[in-house]
Amino acid sequence: MKLRLLQELRWVARDLLLTVFPCRCTVCQNRLETFEKHICTSCYSLLPFTRLHGEQGNIVERLFWERIPIERANSFIRYLPDTNSSRIIKSLKYYNKPGIGIFFGRAMANDLRDTDFFNDINLIIPVPLHPNKLRHRGYNQSTQLALGVSQITGIPVREDIIERIKDTDTQTKKSHTERRENMEGAFKKINDDAVKGQHILIIDDVITTNATLLSCAKELVRKSPNTRISILTLGLAGFHPLITKAPIILPNP
Numbered sequence: 001m002k003l004r005l006l007q008e009l010r011w012v013a014r015d016l017l018l019t020v021f022p023c024r025c026t027v028c029q030n031r032l033e034t035f036e037k038h039i040c041t042s043c044y045s046l047l048p049f050t051r052l053h054g055e056q057g058n059i060v061e062r063l064f065w066e067r068i069p070i071e072r073a074n075s076f077i078r079y080l081p082d083t084n085s086s087r088i089i090k091s092l093k094y095y096n097k098p099g100i101g102i103f104f105g106r107a108m109a110n111d112l113r114d115t116d117f118f119n120d121i122n123l124i125i126p127v128p129l130h131p132n133k134l135r136h137r138g139y140n141q142s143t144q145l146a147l148g149v150s151q152i153t154g155i156p157v158r159e160d161i162i163e164r165i166k167d168t169d170t171q172t173k174k175s176h177t178e179r180r181e182n183m184e185g186a187f188k189k190i191n192d193d194a195v196k197g198q199h200i201l202i203i204d205d206v207i208t209t210n211a212t213l214l215s216c217a218k219e220l221v222r223k224s225p226n227t228r229i230s231i232l233t234l235g236l237a238g239f240h241p242l243i244t245k246a247p248i249i250l251p252n253p
């Protein structure tokens with residue numbers, strides 16, 4: 001516990017340093033080259049990429065099978081505690097680094113660019129934050145990712161279709177069932193017409209269980225049977241057996 005606190009304090013100190021010297025790598029703090037942004041080439045290459053490349057029937061898709069019909073699903077990197085990947089996601093969520101979202105949104109889209117993943121998607125919806133959280137954080141990290149994806153694909157981002165009406169606490173200490181119950185009724189669709197007959201890509205930062213995305217997707221398709229859903233996240237965390245049993249592919253050092 002003490003070690004963890006020290007680690008957190010070190011990260012906060014690093015972030016203060018990054019505010020003063022913004023041209024340093026988010027992970028290792030080394031000075032970035034002029035062609036690098038947010039993360040140096042070396043740290044980037046060592047990220048635990050899922051290498052799913054949007055392939056059909058992948059582990060992310062299987063998290064939603066029998067719960068809600070989804071077209072496609074993909075996650076870009078594995079979220080492993082106390083590693084470069086968790087450092088990236090924490091910086092995006094908690095340390096006021098919205099630019100990292102755009103950067104990784106673009107990277108996720110480039111990773112899928114040569115596949116048919118985006119083929120007939122009409123619009124992108126980032127998982128909304130509750131207004132209280134949005135006010136506190138200043139930006140929605142999922143919107144930043146969505147904007148990055150949109151820059152590469154040209155698919156529009158819509159934030160006027162669904163809103164978060166339940167200000168849920170952190171889910172990290174809750175069981176799978178508690179998380180699902182906690183997320184029930186968390187979202188409200190406010191624009192029915194905009195989703196009719198559309199194929200929507202929902203974007204979120206991390207899948208831990210599928211509770212948040214499931215709740216958001218269910219609300220989007222409620223009373224809109226012709227609406228289709230796909231899912232894209234930056235991180236894939238591991239509590240679900242499907243994830244924990246999947247091999248972790250780390251690049252060669």
Ligand SMILES: [Zn+2]
Nearest residue numbers: 025028040043
């Ligand atoms: Zn680095």
